[in-house]
Amino acid sequence: MKPLFHxxxxxxxxxxxxxxxxxxxxxxxxxxxxxxxxxxxxxxxxRISDIFVSHTHMDHFVGFDQLLRISLGREKNxxxxxxxxxxxxxxxxxxxxxxxxxxNYATDFTIEAIEIxxxxxxxxxxxxxxxxxxxxxxxxISFTDGVLINEETFRVRCVFLDHKIPCLAFTLEEKIHVNVxxxxxxxxxxxxxxxxxxxxxxxxxxxxEDSPFRVWWHEEGMIHEKxxxxxxxxxxxxxxxxxxxITYVTDVVYHAENACKIIELARDSxxxxxESTFLHADARRAAEKFHLTAYQAGMIAREASAKRVIPxxxxxxxxxxxxxxxxxxxxxxxxxVHDLDQGMQRKAKMAEKAQHTSSM
Numbered sequence: 170m171k172p173l174f175h176x177x178x179x180x181x182x183x184x185x186x187x188x189x190x191x192x193x194x195x196x197x198x199x200x201x202x203x204x205x206x207x208x209x210x211x212x213x214x215x216r217i218s219d220i221f222v223s224h225t226h227m228d229h230f231v232g233f234d235q236l237l238r239i240s241l242g243r244e245k246n247x248x249x250x251x252x253x254x255x256x257x258x259x260x261x262x263x264x265x266x267x268x269x270x271x272x273n274y275a276t277d278f279t280i281e282a283i284e285i286x287x288x289x290x291x292x293x294x295x296x297x298x299x300x301x302x303x304x305x306x307x308x309x310i311s312f313t314d315g316v317l318i319n320e321e322t323f324r325v326r327c328v329f330l331d332h333k334i335p336c337l338a339f340t341l342e343e344k345i346h347v348n349v350x351x352x353x354x355x356x357x358x359x360x361x362x363x364x365x366x367x368x369x370x371x372x373x374x375x376x377x378e379d380s381p382f383r384v385w386w387h388e389e390g391m392i393h394e395k396x397x398x399x400x401x402x403x404x405x406x407x408x409x410x411x412x413x414x415i416t417y418v419t420d421v422v423y424h425a426e427n428a429c430k431i432i433e434l435a436r437d438s439x440x441x442x443x444e445s446t447f448l449h450a451d452a453r454r455a456a457e458k459f460h461l462t463a464y465q466a467g468m469i470a471r472e473a474s475a476k477r478v479i480p481x482x483x484x485x486x487x488x489x490x491x492x493x494x495x496x497x498x499x500x501x502x503x504x505x506v507h508d509l510d511q512g513m514q515r516k517a518k519m520a521e522k523a524q525h526t527s528s529m
Contacts, residue, residue: 172413173322173343176440179208182481182491185228186419188442189213190341199325201339201417201442206232211239219318221325222251223419224336225258233262241298244276248283250317250327252335255284256294260304268301285337287329289313321373323412328430330421333459338421340434343412347372353406359395360386368402378403416475419444419482422459428469435473443470445480445498448487460484463494467501478502 171193179187185204191213192198198216202223206214214236223229240247249259259282278298285291295306318325322344327337347369354361364385371382378400385394403409416435421427421444435441445463447455455462461469463480470478480498487494 172439173346174341174413174415176415176442178442178479178481180205182445182483182494183485183488184208185231186223186444186482187232188415188417189217190415191216199341202229202419203232203236204228204230206235214239215243215245217247219325220247220249221317221327221337221339221417222249222255223338223417224252224332224334225255226420229420230258233259237263240278242274242276243278246279246281248281250283250285250337252329252337253284253286256282256292256304256307259296260294263296263302268298271298271301274298283310283317285312285317285327285329287335289315321370326434328434330418330427330430331424331459332420332422336420338416338418338431338434340414340416340438342414344373346410346412348408348410350406350408357405359384359406362386368399368407371399372403372407372409414438415440415442416473417442420459421461422456423461423465428465428472431469432473435470435475438473438475439477441470441473441475441478442481443478444482445494446482446484448490448493448497463497464501467498468504470498471502471504475502 173193175191175193177189179185179189186202187204187206188201189209190199190201196216197218198213200217200220203220249255251258259280263280276298280296280302281293282296283291283293289312291310291312293306293308293310294304296302296304315326315328316324317327324342324344325339326342327339330336330338349365351361362385364383368382376399378398380399381396382399382402383394384397384402385392414437416438418431418435418441421431443466444461445466446458446460447462449462449464452462466480467478478498480495483491483494
């Protein structure tokens with residue numbers, strides 16, 4: 170079964186945060202956070218349709234300029250989602266440059282910036298190349314239950330977390346995954362063709378099972394067709410399973426409210442990308458910097474029943490100790506739930522001991 174989404178971290182775990190997700194079957198990709206993009210080929214950047222920015226600290230937003238430079242001169246529309254004040258921050262980025270010649274461009278590269286506020290309120294502004302990227306089309310909108318995008322095959326949701334400032338975490342969810350049993354297709358006497366994509370779309374739209382569905386194909390220069398109840402085709406040739414779920418969490422302090430929000434957002438994720446900035450021996454330092462330790466990240470992943478957890482955003486202070494961070498996360502992730510509190514207490518004692526030793 171081919172997954173619909175193909176995610177990859179933009180940089181190594183010590184580099185700027187960023188997750189690039191390719192959307193299979195579509196000439197489209199998503200980007201979570203806008204750190205350094207040098208590792209992404211221009212052709213990949215040009216596939217991006219939507220960008221989800223957790224917050225605008227430099228290591229999460231510095232890639233905006235490279236994105237802008239590569240996209241200029243292209244007939245491209247790009248949506249960016251971010252936290253409060255995001256529209257003005259995008260506007261200020263664009264206003265840092267001189268745009269006196271852009272009216273001569275044949276294309277009108279357009280950025281739509283959307284800032285999310287707690288409670289679901291949001292503000293949107295549009296910036297067009299041929300209008301020298303002046304803000305226009307400003308409007309107030311709203312989102313329900315944190316759902317930012319809700320398309321036929323997938324949705325993107327967010328929650329607000331505490332990083333001493335509001336910081337967004339995101340989950341990308343395929344609604345259901347529909348596969349075709351090719352052997353059963355042959356048994357029914359139907360050929361492979363574009364009608365199968367139409368069938369999948371009808372299922373995703375939730376059309377009634379007794380509604381007639383048109384099966385069609387080309388043969389000897391003619392179009393042949395047959396109408397079959399949708400439910401018969403679903404039962405006969407389709408294999409429908411829960412969709413893929415990818416969650417992205419970074420720059421968050423460990424406390425009960427944050428942990429509960431992350432666990433609820435990431436529940437049953439196939440892939441959970443989560444920051445693991447500090448070793449738990451430095452838990453006090455992690456709290457001061459409003460970041461997670463590797464052990465805390467693993468514990469959250471375990472509580473969320475994530476199938477796989479991928480750590481990133483390691484502090485540079487652990488250069489050469491990458492394996493220690495990974496092992497600590499895996500230790501918490503693999504512990505039985507009833508042992509996690511004991512594990513946290515053990516790690517807390519280790520942290521206290523390390524702090525006491527360093528102060529002597």
